[in-house]
Amino acid sequence: MWSNHIKYHWHMRTHQLVLQWIENQLSTGELALGGRLPAERTLAEQLQVSRTSVREAIRVLEAMGVVRAGVGSGPEAGTVVIADPTAALGSALRLHVATSHLPVADIVQTRILLESWAVARARTDSPALAEAAALLEKMEACPDTDEFLALDVRFHLALAEAAGNAVVSAMMGSLREAIQSYAGKLTANLPDWDATAARLRAEHREILAAIHKHDGGTAAGLVAAHIEGYYKEAGLGPRDSDPARQ
Amino acid sequence: MWSNHIKYHWHMRTHQLVLQWIENQLSTGELALGGRLPAERTLAEQLQVSRTSVREAIRVLEAMGVVRAGVGSGPEAGTVVIADPTAALGSALRLHVATSHLPVADIVQTRILLESWAVARARTDSPALAEAAALLEKMEACPDTDEFLALDVRFHLALAEAAGNAVVSAMMGSLREAIQSYAGKLTANLPDWDATAARLRAEHREILAAIHKHDGGTAAGLVAAHIEGYYKEAGLGPRDSDPARQ
DNA sequence: GAGGTTCTGTGGTCTAACCACACTCTAAAG
DNA sequence: CTTTAGAGTGTGGTTAGACCACAGAACCTC
Numbered sequence: 001m002w003s004n005h006i007k008y009h010w011h012m013r014t015h016q017l018v019l020q021w022i023e024n025q026l027s028t029g030e031l032a033l034g035g036r037l038p039a040e041r042t043l044a045e046q047l048q049v050s051r052t053s054v055r056e057a058i059r060v061l062e063a064m065g066v067v068r069a070g071v072g073s074g075p076e077a078g079t080v081v082i083a084d085p086t087a088a089l090g091s092a093l094r095l096h097v098a099t100s101h102l103p104v105a106d107i108v109q110t111r112i113l114l115e116s117w118a119v120a121r122a123r124t125d126s127p128a129l130a131e132a133a134a135l136l137e138k139m140e141a142c143p144d145t146d147e148f149l150a151l152d153v154r155f156h157l158a159l160a161e162a163a164g165n166a167v168v169s170a171m172m173g174s175l176r177e178a179i180q181s182y183a184g185k186l187t188a189n190l191p192d193w194d195a196t197a198a199r200l201r202a203e204h205r206e207i208l209a210a211i212h213k214h215d216g217g218t219a220a221g222l223v224a225a226h227i228e229g230y231y232k233e234a235g236l237g238p239r240d241s242d243p244a245r246q
Numbered sequence: 247m248w249s250n251h252i253k254y255h256w257h258m259r260t261h262q263l264v265l266q267w268i269e270n271q272l273s274t275g276e277l278a279l280g281g282r283l284p285a286e287r288t289l290a291e292q293l294q295v296s297r298t299s300v301r302e303a304i305r306v307l308e309a310m311g312v313v314r315a316g317v318g319s320g321p322e323a324g325t326v327v328i329a330d331p332t333a334a335l336g337s338a339l340r341l342h343v344a345t346s347h348l349p350v351a352d353i354v355q356t357r358i359l360l361e362s363w364a365v366a367r368a369r370t371d372s373p374a375l376a377e378a379a380a381l382l383e384k385m386e387a388c389p390d391t392d393e394f395l396a397l398d399v400r401f402h403l404a405l406a407e408a409a410g411n412a413v414v415s416a417m418m419g420s421l422r423e424a425i426q427s428y429a430g431k432l433t434a435n436l437p438d439w440d441a442t443a444a445r446l447r448a449e450h451r452e453i454l455a456a457i458h459k460h461d462g463g464t465a466a467g468l469v470a471a472h473i474e475g476y477y478k479e480a481g482l483g484p485r486d487s488d489p490a491r492q
Numbered sequence: 493g494a495g496g497t498t499c500t501g502t503g504g505t506c507t508a509a510c511c512a513c514a515c516t517c518t519a520a521a522g
Numbered sequence: 523c524t525t526t527a528g529a530g531t532g533t534g535g536t537t538a539g540a541c542c543a544c545a546g547a548a549c550c551t552c
Contacts (some may be wrong), residue, residue, distance in 0.1 A: 015305065026344040033345055048360040050506045056305045059261065063306040064338045071534040073516030083347040088338030092310045092331060099279055102412050109415040117359050165261040166348050167356040186447060213547065296537045317503045318545035324502065
């Protein structure tokens, strides 16, 4: 995005230079996950720029989930490299939804796409599946609606992770916030929450069972129907909700 | 991401406050697409923070593709609200690929997933399809390999847009950089580029034809085979490359 | 009226301070 | 000797104020 744009007369802004330097360090492996960036003042001196510019670059990386900044000293302090792709995608999605340029219906549709794909190829031995099962247990005896929804989102996230595709997992994770936010609003439209919750639990069990029977196709269909059914029941179905099919 | 973290003793950083304020303005519609933020100095005074903090917030928004900052005066100047979801996702993906936490194989796999889904439900009357056809024409007489690849990426991007899902389009767009970067590297492994290029063109035509015949299923299959075939020919197939199926 | 010239407001950058924090070291107290 | 209270050190967080480059607008001069 920043570099590679062969625009002559393009005066690269200073913080982008810092960004480029750090990205290069990441590419060459000189900076790896868990590694720490030089202190802001040090880095500023090294690159011959002001600390301000260094900080702007770090803010961007932080928003992207690439680093985490911590004050003080010790292992928790300093600016350390992390890997949280979800952070960037999630914030970006939320912001663009705020500008009304990413319709909620599209998000639901995308969720169905990603999730049905993921369960269709979920690995039976994935630890994420075990986590999903555990979450399902918790949901069995969960009286609170909000807590139930939170668990529900985590359950679906776990399903998405079971396919073992980091990009798909990250994208699903980034939808999490958006999903939880309006899923909560939708419960108000439901006539009988207890009945709905019971149905959701039952459907979750069916999905897990299908996965364990290595019946990916069925699992995908169940997931699609599950999500679709919820939004339809709440009166806000995606504009075209059947999953990827061919 | 920023708020909602119910951590007591959590001192929100100043630039996050600015971020929150701006996001709120976007949500309520007081700031809309094409609108201009108050000048940095003005905003700093309004929110009773330093200009530095305002700038850090703006840097983040800029990286997310939410605003564009321009110097000088006139319509091109100032900090303007834009909508470029691709920017955020693209940069984030590139950075996380740099940290080796998003395997290329996963990206290819995700590309196949999104793209085959998109063509399966492409709207025949979509302007994106017309653009795809135009790009195809250009590729017919394109001697340069790099240029051909650039056109190829744009062609596939247009296909993804034809489904009319903004989120899917944004995600595909964000993969663009990553795709083009290693697609270029892969050409070195090809024994006969001219032959390959001819085949790719032919496959593109088939895909477009299938879409226009409203045969989404066939189109999806063709796209999957098309992408998969290329990477296999170059000796770097995704680890599991068949598209969503049920 | 056409052509410069100055004015004004914008973001871009830098410096130099100060703060809060969390660990580390040290020296006094027991 | 152990414990503990305090100073020391290095980190990011924040601020104020200054200066620059830029681009349009308003103003003059010819």
